[in-house]
Amino acid sequence: MNKMRLEFLSRSDNERFARTVAAAFMLELDPTVEQLSEVKTAISEAVTNAVIHGYDGSEGIIVLEGTLDKNAVKFSVIDRGIGIRDIEKAREPLYSGKPEMERSGMGFTIMEAFMDSIEVESAPGKGTRVTMTKTVEAEDEG
Amino acid sequence: MELSVIGKYKLLVARLYGELDHHGAGEIREAIDRELMRRGVRNLAMDFTNMGFMDSSGLGLVMGRYKKVSAIGGRLIVCGMNNNIRRIFQMCGLQRIAIVADSLEEGMEELDK
Ligand SMILES: Nc1ncnc2c1ncn2[C@@H]1O[C@H](COP(=O)(O)OP(=O)(O)OP(=O)(O)O)[C@@H](O)[C@H]1O
Ligand SMILES: [Mg+2]
Numbered sequence: 001m002n003k004m005r006l007e008f009l010s011r012s013d014n015e016r017f018a019r020t021v022a023a024a025f026m027l028e029l030d031p032t033v034e035q036l037s038e039v040k041t042a043i044s045e046a047v048t049n050a051v052i053h054g055y056d057g058s059e060g061i062i063v064l065e066g067t068l069d070k071n072a073v074k075f076s077v078i079d080r081g082i083g084i085r086d087i088e089k090a091r092e093p094l095y096s097g098k099p100e101m102e103r104s105g106m107g108f109t110i111m112e113a114f115m116d117s118i119e120v121e122s123a124p125g126k127g128t129r130v131t132m133t134k135t136v137e138a139e140d141e142g
Numbered sequence: 143m144e145l146s147v148i149g150k151y152k153l154l155v156a157r158l159y160g161e162l163d164h165h166g167a168g169e170i171r172e173a174i175d176r177e178l179m180r181r182g183v184r185n186l187a188m189d190f191t192n193m194g195f196m197d198s199s200g201l202g203l204v205m206g207r208y209k210k211v212s213a214i215g216g217r218l219i220v221c222g223m224n225n226n227i228r229r230i231f232q233m234c235g236l237q238r239i240a241i242v243a244d245s246l247e248e249g250m251e252e253l254d255k
Binding site for chain 1: 164171195196197198201202203205225226229230
């Protein structure tokens with residue numbers, strides 16, 4: 001069992017910082033390049049959402065938490081920004097609250113496809129917490 | 143990013159490098175759109191051969207450029223993606239609207255057809 005917690009400012013250059021830290025944290029599970037890249041993408045989606053939707057470009061704190069347990073990893077991305085009014089709608093493929101910014105509304109869909117599970121907790125005016133898990137099976141064939 | 147023009151195909155080629163996320167997407171968008179206007183081409187190729195990482199910000203960038211070139215009667219080639227990037231594009235059906243190819247050469251052959 002291992003745990004980590006990282007706090008950083010909601011700046012766009014921290015998107016890369018956060019996904020790199022997440023990937024480094026899970027290295028002891030011996031993931032494949034493919035699995036690492038899936039986790040990096042999912043973390044990048046959640047952190048980017050916190051930067052552009054949660055804080056809408058203004059400055060705030062984003063928290064990344066990670067837990068390793070046996071062969072599973074769990075990450076949470078937390079902001080104290082504007083929150084999501086209709087979570088179900090937000091998670092629909094192609095739904096974006098900011099289509100004018102060339103967002104395609106695929107962030108949550110990508111997180112779902114690349115991780116085993118995703119849970120979204122949010123309240124308007126309070127903020128958002130996205131929790132994702134992934135199991136890294138030991139490769140026994142080939 | 144490296145931009146060049148292949149006159150024979152009225153094609154602007156954008157070779158992308160490194161990692162494509164929200165942080166870098168704006169600058170790439172501006173550079174491509176500026177060259178599209180300036181060079182008077184109508185087709186655009188985005189080459190991902192040297193791109194190791196992309197998230198939905200890249201998807202937005204590519205879909206936005208697709209709208210731009212189709213508005214001027216041109217076509218979009220997207221090529222050289224790794225597995226992960228290819229999967230992200232497939233999620234929104236890019237292969238139905240753009241020329242998706244393994245290499246730039248292969249993509250340009252489609253323009254001939
Ligand atoms: N942390 C957040 N705070 C507030 N709103 C959010 C947050 N995350 C997501 N949303 C809302 O959910 C919508 C859908 O998010 P999603 O990531 O699927 O799409 P997008 O960010 O709009 O586009 P893309 O991720 O494809 O660039 C967002 O447009 C936004 O309205
Ligand atoms: Mg998003």
